[in-house]
Structure formats: structure tokens, C-alpha cells
Amino acid sequence: MIDFHCHLDLYPNALDLLPQVARQNVFTLVVSTSPRAWLATSRVFAGYPNIKVALGLHPEIAVVKASEQDLLVSLVGQAEFIGEIGLDGSPRFKQSMALQRRILDAVLAECERVGGRTMSLHSRGAVDQVLDALEAQPKAGTPVLHWFSGTKKQLRRAVDQGAWFSVGPSMVASEKGRQLVAEMPATKVLLETDGPFATKADGTPWFPWETDRVTQTMCDLWGTSLDHVRAQLLSNFKAITPTLSISG
Numbered sequence: 001m002i003d004f005h006c007h008l009d010l011y012p013n014a015l016d017l018l019p020q021v022a023r024q025n026v027f028t029l030v031v032s033t034s035p036r037a038w039l040a041t042s043r044v045f046a047g048y049p050n051i052k053v054a055l056g057l058h059p060e061i062a063v064v065k066a067s068e069q070d071l072l073v074s075l076v077g078q079a080e081f082i083g084e085i086g087l088d089g090s091p092r093f094k095q096s097m098a099l100q101r102r103i104l105d106a107v108l109a110e111c112e113r114v115g116g117r118t119m120s121l122h123s124r125g126a127v128d129q130v131l132d133a134l135e136a137q138p139k140a141g142t143p144v145l146h147w148f149s150g151t152k153k154q155l156r157r158a159v160d161q162g163a164w165f166s167v168g169p170s171m172v173a174s175e176k177g178r179q180l181v182a183e184m185p186a187t188k189v190l191l192e193t194d195g196p197f198a199t200k201a202d203g204t205p206w207f208p209w210e211t212d213r214v215t216q217t218m219c220d221l222w223g224t225s226l227d228h229v230r231a232q233l234l235s236n237f238k239a240i241t242p243t244l245s246i247s248g
């Protein structure tokens with residue numbers, strides 16, 4: 001399995017899970033919520049070549065972490081992956097949108113300056129604003145829109161701008177999510193869990209190796225076999241990480 005967006009550091013028993021995730025998954029991208037968290041988690045998670053920690057500043061905590069913006073920008077050059085970054089325009093967070101946008105623009109500009117990065121982006125309630133920001137920094141790298149929840153029109157705009165998508169079991173649990181996945185180009189889709197934030201119906205978190213439900217749903221939506229979907233997802237992963245070495 002591949003999990004291209006999870007918060008492994010935030011599970012209560014993260015250190016116990018670490019060896020199991022490394023063993024069961026081909027690759028896991030652990031997104032961080034602040035640059036200080038990235039520094040700490042990168043140290044603790046070192047030694048697992050198929051688990052990478054992405055540098056981020058989650059838009060939901062932009063207000064409390066605003067003082068870490070300079071640190072975030074200064075670390076971009078050393079980070080292989082960027083995330084979780086983005087914008088949140090939902091009622092709870094939209095009052096900090098100007099600050100969120102300033103942080104996002106600063107990160108994208110630095111990504112562009114260092115030659116581009118693969119970035120895992122949050123865009124809840126703010127798809128057009130995230131796409132505007134990406135359009136303004138076209139060489140920032142490859143955007144992966146995680147748990148995309150916009151309209152079909154916004155999906156087409158994202159595809160036209162070269163965006164990728166990471167899709168998890170909670171997303172395909174809803175009819176709207178399944179309709180969006182059906183419209184995504186199969187060559188631009190990756191798997192994610194967004195655990196421990198994303199949970200099963202009983203409230204327990206998805207674990208990074210539990211993305212089988214998504215592959216099964218993709219078979220139905222795309223009208224192809226399970227083997228074909230798995231091969232496609234693996235080839236997508238290789239295409240987006242051409243320089244990644246996870247052997248050893």
C-alpha cells in the first residue's frame with residue numbers, strides 16, 4: 001500500500017506503529033502541521049527509507065503558528081516533500097484567510113526558488129483560492145490536492161493546471177467523493193488515509209495500510225480490474241517520485 005498523506009506522528013502510539021507502517025507500506029508520506037513538528041518528527045522517523053516526512057504548516061493552525069512562517073520558508077530547501085500546506089475557507093477558519101494566503105504564497109515562492117517540490121495541499125472551502133495561488137507560482141512544483149472536495153468545475157480547473165489528487169477511504173465513503181474520483185484522470189491519482197484525522201464509521205482512525213477500500217471503489221468507478229488499478233496507482237507513485245530511492 002501507499003499512503004501519500006497521513007499524520008503518523010499524531011497517532012497516540014506513533015512510535016509503535018512506525019515499524020509496522022514501514023513493513024506493510026511501499027511508501028508513506030507523513031505530512032507535518034508546523035515546521036517545528038517537521039524538525040522533531042524528521043529526527044524521530046529517520047532510519048525508515050520508505051517513510052518521508054513532509055514540511056508543512058497546516059492552514060487550520062495558521063494563527064497560532066504564524067510566527068513560524070520564516071522558519072518554514074528557511075527549511076524548504078532541505079525538505080524533499082512539502083505538506084501539509086494550503087488554505088481552509090470553511091466557516092471556522094475563513095477569518096484567517098488573508099494570513100493563510102500570505103503563508104502559502106511565501107512557501108510557494110520558496111519552492112519555486114529552490115527548483116520545485118512535490119506538495120500535499122489542503123483546499124477545503126478554498127479550491128479556487130488555492131488554484132489561484134498555484135497559478136501565480138507555476139514553477140513551485142507538483143501540487144497534490146489531498147481529499148479534494150470542490151465542484152466538478154473546480155476539479156477540471158485543477159486538472160488543467162496539472163494538479164494531482166490523493167484519495168482516501170473517507171472521501172470515497174460519500175457519493176460526492178465517488179463522483180469526483182470518477183472524473184479524475186486515472187494517471188493523476190494517489191492514495192491517502194489522512195489518519196488519524198480521518199476515521200472509520202466507528203470513530204477509530206484509518207491506518208496507513210488500510211487503503212484497500214479505495215482501490216476497490218476505483219475498480220467500480222473506472223470499470224477496470226483490481227490488478228489494473230493497483231498497477232496504475234503504483235505507476236503513478238513512481239511517476240511523481242522519479243528520484244526517490246526506497247530500496248534498502
Ligand SMILES: [Zn+2]
Pocket residue numbers: 005007031084194197
Ligand atoms: Zn491532513
